[in-house]
Amino acid sequence: MPKISTRYDGLGVGFAPYLQPPGPEIVRWTVGEPGFDTPKEIVDTAISELKAGNTKYNRCQGSVALCQAVADYLSKHHGIETTPENVLVTPGAKQALLYSFMITTMPGDEAILLAPCWASYESMLEIIGAIPVNVPVRKDNFHPDFGAIRAAITNKTKMILLNSPCNPTGAVFTPDEIEEIVEIAVEHDLWIVSDEIYARLNWTDYPHVSPANIPGGAERTLIVNGWSKSWAMTGMRVGFLTGPAAAMKAAIKTQSNSASHIPTFMMEAARVALSCDNSVELFNVEYQKRGKILKDGLAEIPGLRVGDFEGAFYAFVDVTGTGMTDKEFADGAMEAGVQLIPASLIAEGEGFVRISYAADEEVIHEGLRRLKSWLL
Numbered sequence: 001m002p003k004i005s006t007r008y009d010g011l012g013v014g015f016a017p018y019l020q021p022p023g024p025e026i027v028r029w030t031v032g033e034p035g036f037d038t039p040k041e042i043v044d045t046a047i048s049e050l051k052a053g054n055t056k057y058n059r060c061q062g063s064v065a066l067c068q069a070v071a072d073y074l075s076k077h078h079g080i081e082t083t084p085e086n087v088l089v090t091p092g093a094k095q096a097l098l099y100s101f102m103i104t105t106m107p108g109d110e111a112i113l114l115a116p117c118w119a120s121y122e123s124m125l126e127i128i129g130a131i132p133v134n135v136p137v138r139k140d141n142f143h144p145d146f147g148a149i150r151a152a153i154t155n156k157t158k159m160i161l162l163n164s165p166c167n168p169t170g171a172v173f174t175p176d177e178i179e180e181i182v183e184i185a186v187e188h189d190l191w192i193v194s195d196e197i198y199a200r201l202n203w204t205d206y207p208h209v210s211p212a213n214i215p216g217g218a219e220r221t222l223i224v225n226g227w228s229k230s231w232a233m234t235g236m237r238v239g240f241l242t243g244p245a246a247a248m249k250a251a252i253k254t255q256s257n258s259a260s261h262i263p264t265f266m267m268e269a270a271r272v273a274l275s276c277d278n279s280v281e282l283f284n285v286e287y288q289k290r291g292k293i294l295k296d297g298l299a300e301i302p303g304l305r306v307g308d309f310e311g312a313f314y315a316f317v318d319v320t321g322t323g324m325t326d327k328e329f330a331d332g333a334m335e336a337g338v339q340l341i342p343a344s345l346i347a348e349g350e351g352f353v354r355i356s357y358a359a360d361e362e363v364i365h366e367g368l369r370r371l372k373s374w375l376l
Contacts, residue, residue, distance in 0.1 A: 011126055014119020015354075018330065018341045027367040029340045029355045032167060032314070034232035035363075036286070039279040042231065045272045049265035058264040060256045062089030062240075069271045070240050078199060080212050080223065086248045089270065091259050093197050093226035093239030098124050099251045100222040100241060104159040104191035105130035111193075112152055112160040114144055115348035116316075118167045118195075122347070131156070134347035141307060142169035142316065144177055149184060159191040160184070162211065165198035165311025168343060168354040172202050172311040175209040182214040192221045197239075198312040200230045200280055203288055208311075212243075219244050222251075229312075230280050231273045238262055238270045287313050287357065290364055294357045297368035301375050313358040316343070320351045322375070329353055336374035338367045 019030055061067055067084035074080040090096040097120075105111055107129030113121055115134035122132040135152045138145050149160070162181060164173040173181075185192050192211045202208045211217040226239030241251055255261065262270075291309045298306045298315070303322035309315060319329040326342035330353055333340055343349025357364060 007127055007129070012119065012123050014123065015341050015345055018339065018345070022334070022339050025337060026334070027338045027359075027363055027370060029338060029357075029359060029363075029367055031358075032229075032356050033234050033358060034229060034283060034313075035290075035358050035360045036232045036283055038232045038236070039273070039276050041276060042233065042269050042273045046236075046265055046269035049268050054265045054268070056264060058261050058267065060252060060261050061087065062262060063267045063271070066267045066271045069274050070242070073274045074223075074242070078196075078208065078210055078213070080210055080242075082242045086242055086245055088241045088248060088251045088255060089262055089267070090226075090239045090241055090255060091262050092237040093195070093224050093228065094120065095255075095259060096224040096226070096239045096241035096251075097121070097193070097195060098128075099254045100193045100224060100243075100247075101125055101130060101159075102128055102254060103222065103247050103250045104193060106158075108156065109158040110154060110156040112149060112157060113347075114149075114160075114162065114166075116142075116168055116343055116346050116352070117161070117163060119346050121161060121163075130158075133157070136348045137169070137171070142166065142171035143173060144181065146180055146184070149181075153184075153188050153190075157188065157190060159193055161193045161195065163195040163198075164208070165201055166314075167198065167312055168314050168341075168346070168349070169316040170310050170312050170314045172204050172206075172208065174206055178209045178211055179214050182211050182217040185211070185220055186216040190220065192217065194221055194223050196223055196225045197229055199225060201284060201287060201313060202311045203291070204310050222247055227270055227273055230283070231276060232279075232283065233270075233273065236266060236269070238266055286361075290357045290359070290361055291315070293361065293364050294355065294368070297364075297372075301372060303375070309357075313356055315355040315357060317353050317355060318351055319353055326351055326353050332374065333371060337370045 067087040110131045125132045212221040222243035227233040305318035330342040341354040343352040
């Protein structure tokens, strides 16, 4: 029997064991998915496009109108200037990440990850033969440790990956921190891949800043973003990638030879979504409300240490004060009827659990009742 490629040997699956849907009696605090329906105008547009017969091949990058809308959106909301020619709409932000890793590294090259970070980064790099280098962040606030970053750079380092607001920690890096990362990248001539999927979910009093906004950053930064989180469109699988022209030419070649393009009927729906600011703002108000409910409730449970909720919709909770490991805590919580994720499944996550507060408000209340019944 033929053998499977060795690139999959030892490849991790991250949080997957704890993301499996439990029985209906279990409260789920695990999935990073908005607890809202997709806005009606987006769904109606997708249906209308299907009925109009827009199910044929289309432009690899996405329609010109959609790519222009993405460029306009980035300029309006994030001060990032790009052109529709340098926008690629992808089948989810995850695909855009994979393209960006392929563009910025070759087999044997090293990529710096600020750990703990989203589990799929490491596996995607390993699939293409690059070497992930997990550099621990500060444990007090999960912000970058610049001494550790500098110490990790070698002659094999080609890229540094940022995710702010961050999954799983919820940290939002300050403008000064982003500037220092760009300085490091310029000094060592590194690419920056900036995963900005949570860019609109910022609860701090300082703005989200992209490395592309910093002098020296635009020519070395690939920006990954998408529709899943802010517009509650996770299952529709639409993301985008933008960056320097040469990198985008490579990205377009990659998609042309792999996925071709996103579903044609989704192109206009995605364009319409970018104008649905009222829905984004409504969702964000609810996320902050739910986050406060969760934070206040967890603070009443001895042994749990909860920091500031800066962005995204994740709480990264230190459970070491309970005397349990994070896995023991997660398994005990499951027995109590609450599913959450032990962070030791990823590098530098030992002693913490990740909780998503994107769940319905009543789900958060019920989960807190069950945890208190178990621990108090």
